[in-house]
Amino acid sequence: MAMTKAEAAKLTQDLLLRGVIETIIKESQLLQLLPFMEVTGTAVTYNREATLPAATFYDIGDTWTEATPTFATVTAALKIMGGDADVDNFLQATYADPNDLEAEVIASRSRAVAQKFLDAFYNGDTAVDAKAFDGLTKATPAGQTITAGANGGALTLDLMDQVIDLVKPGKPDALLISKRTRRKLSSLRRASGNLLEVDVDQFGQRALFYDGIPLVVDEFVSDTQTKGSSGAVCSSVYCVKFGQGVGVMGLEHDGIQVERVGELETKDATRTRVKWYAAIAVFRDQGVARLEGILP
16 A cells, blocks of 8 residues: 555554654655555566557447557666664763653664655666666656756746646646755746745645645755756756656655664664665656756
């Protein structure tokens, strides 16, 4: 069953694990929205829909012909992320509240794990790091990518509308952007006589919307991408639908795990391991689109 990390936290009875999950989802609004599918085994192979079967009109008595959709077979392998959190036994014994010290150390490691996933979600490239997974920058199909210019270009509202229209059916579930792009988008809307809408999202948080589509502002959307001769100064807007069969989903096995490794031999400390077997999948070509080459 697919569920978001926010939903998983509610169903977790282990208080330590619940705290780790809640810490992780606070790192980005994306982790509050992204559904995860449980994977049995080390990878999942799926058929990504490329084109729909053609339909046509018929007269009475016509011979009907069969039409077949086209698919691309894709394999997404789970990757291992994690880190160890060591708590010094002396500090643990002398700290005013030992539980607070342990919680702080584990929370710090949990944030690092979340940030590793988020960075890979956008920027992961197995050609650069075989231990990572491919992120949206690489996984977005070429036919679903719009460029602001051969050597980069300025963001415009027309370009925003074009990339949104590539996601079908209906509107995207979210627009994933950097803080710099958010500032530019706000400026463009003000200049056009409109403002970005502000409303309360499903989590009770105040959020920005562009034409009714939630804006997820994420610091891991890079502002240092290269397009042509522009140098490493460009950014992207990612338009996504979330869900199996319609767009982007997270993949994982057994969710986020917290293990008590125990006392260490080489130093006076106790170790806790936070690990996550995870990746992402794009289940449908038209479930994701990217506007690339946005100059400052």
